Amino acid sequence: MALSIFKCIYCNKEYDIQEIRYRCECGDLLEVIHDLSQSIPNPNDWKKSLDGQMADIAFRRYQAVLFPSLPEDKLITLFEGDTPLYDVTHSIPRFKSIKLKHEGLNPTLSFKDRGMVAGVSWANHLGCENVICASTGDTSAAMAAYAAAAPNMKGIVLLPKGKISPEQLAQSISFGALTIGIETDFDGCMNLVQELTQKHKIYLLNSMNPVRIEGQKAIGIETLHQLNWQVPDWFVIPVGNAGNISALGKGLRELYELGIIDKLPRLAGIQTEGASPLFESFKNGYTKLVPQKAKPTKASAIQIGDPVSYKKAIRELKHFDGVVEAVSEKELMDWKAQIDRLGISICPNSSVAVAGAMKLNRDGVIKENEDVVVILTAHGSKFSNTSVEYHKNSVNQFANQTHTIPPNLKNLESVLNL
Numbered sequence: 001m002a003l004s005i006f007k008c009i010y011c012n013k014e015y016d017i018q019e020i021r022y023r024c025e026c027g028d029l030l031e032v033i034h035d036l037s038q039s040i041p042n043p044n045d046w047k048k049s050l051d052g053q054m055a056d057i058a059f060r061r062y063q064a065v066l067f068p069s070l071p072e073d074k075l076i077t078l079f080e081g082d083t084p085l086y087d088v089t090h091s092i093p094r095f096k097s098i099k100l101k102h103e104g105l106n107p108t109l110s111f112k113d114r115g116m117v118a119g120v121s122w123a124n125h126l127g128c129e130n131v132i133c134a135s136t137g138d139t140s141a142a143m144a145a146y147a148a149a150a151p152n153m154k155g156i157v158l159l160p161k162g163k164i165s166p167e168q169l170a171q172s173i174s175f176g177a178l179t180i181g182i183e184t185d186f187d188g189c190m191n192l193v194q195e196l197t198q199k200h201k202i203y204l205l206n207s208m209n210p211v212r213i214e215g216q217k218a219i220g221i222e223t224l225h226q227l228n229w230q231v232p233d234w235f236v237i238p239v240g241n242a243g244n245i246s247a248l249g250k251g252l253r254e255l256y257e258l259g260i261i262d263k264l265p266r267l268a269g270i271q272t273e274g275a276s277p278l279f280e281s282f283k284n285g286y287t288k289l290v291p292q293k294a295k296p297t298k299a300s301a302i303q304i305g306d307p308v309s310y311k312k313a314i315r316e317l318k319h320f321d322g323v324v325e326a327v328s329e330k331e332l333m334d335w336k337a338q339i340d341r342l343g344i345s346i347c348p349n350s351s352v353a354v355a356g357a358m359k360l361n362r363d364g365v366i367k368e369n370e371d372v373v374v375i376l377t378a379h380g381s382k383f384s385n386t387s388v389e390y391h392k393n394s395v396n397q398f399a400n401q402t403h404t405i406p407p408n409l410k411n412l413e414s415v416l417n418l
């Protein structure tokens with residue numbers, strides 16, 4: 001077998017990895033399959049060699065399992081990865097342990113950088129000069145940055161008009177991508193970008209491109225490396241287009257097949273109540289996906305009603321004995337405030353996962369004697385408007401008072417209770 005191929009997840013038809021192709025002829029999703037026995041002939045030696053490589057960037061460190069076919073000199077990196085794994089067990093004493101993997105501490109402040117290092121490097125290898133994505137804000141920021149870092153590449157970004165944060169918009173514009181607001185929602189942008197890339201030679205970098213999924217496998221793999229390969233009972237992750245949960249599952253599955261880890265965790269995918277197609281599907285035993293018109297949510301990065309990677313996600317959820325849950329706007333904003341108070345700045349999408357872990361704990365699904373890892377997907381600073389609004393208007397116990405006073409000592413002393 002070749003070192004890497006594309007393979008249809010439905011009909012198993014195989015394609016050359018060098019071909020520019022996003023879907024199978026039958027219309028279904030492709031995934032990348034590597035012959036890991038070629039790139040990792042001796043898993044134990046490989047595992048040992050990783051320990052000496054902590055100084056190298058994450059993508060190169062794990063490349064043998066992530067995407068061995070990428071030539072070394074084509075790599076476009078902004079030094080993504082090596083994100084912290086915070087142990088917050090003392091502050092949230094509901095589990096044996098709870099740790100937060102903060103993917104918001106990547107170069108463009110979201111986990112999307114993990115996929116773009118693979119996707120843009122591959123575009124660079126293929127010689128693509130134009131790359132494009134539809135985005136809820138973070139994909140576009142990451143793609144724009146990595147395209148800017150590449151020697152000869154132009155980024156084009158389609159955004160649902162008025163539905164992304166000012167910080168995210170600023171990222172894509174300032175990194176030099178041609179940024180186009182479309183008068184529709186994310187799902188509408190996604191359809192348009194697929195039509196365009198079928199007709200024109202512009203390389204598609206949404207997570208429906210299976211190469212990006214390969215890069216995102218690094219999140220789970222790096223977490224396990226940080227845990228000295230001790231597998232937690234649960235990984236909890238927010239779900240929008242369902243690429244990231246698919247990547248998490250695929251990476252862990254491959255480690256298990258190599259014998260690098262000896263048990264599988266369970267997966268929990270969390271959505272908001274207003275954009276919960278995967279949750280609804282879980283409740284009906286994954287018999288079908290009913291696309292929704294996703295309702296506005298503070299978790300705007302996951303305001304997606306028709307997840308492109310649905311089939312990959314349910315395959316992983318079944319394999320990992322997974323569950324799916326949905327949380328309310330109040331739950332997610334209250335948990336955001338509580339994690340922020342620990343000095344860990346998280347975004348409303350990430351707090352969907354935290355709130356979901358708590359709800360699953362309350363319902364007895366995630367137990368007190370279990371080890372839990374929650375994936376935080378972006379940094380709070382990308383969504384500062386939600387924090388300002390929450391702390392200004394909120395009357396609940398988690399809100400912090402803000403004050404504006406005239407410039408005299410008396411007023412200041414009064415605010416400080418002196």
Ligand SMILES: *Cc1c(COP(=O)(O)O)cnc(C)c1O
Binds near residue numbers: 239
């Ligand atoms: C993209 C994104 C998600 C959702 O990831 P999917 O792969 O689309 O499920 C969650 N949180 C943030 C911050 C994101 O940018």
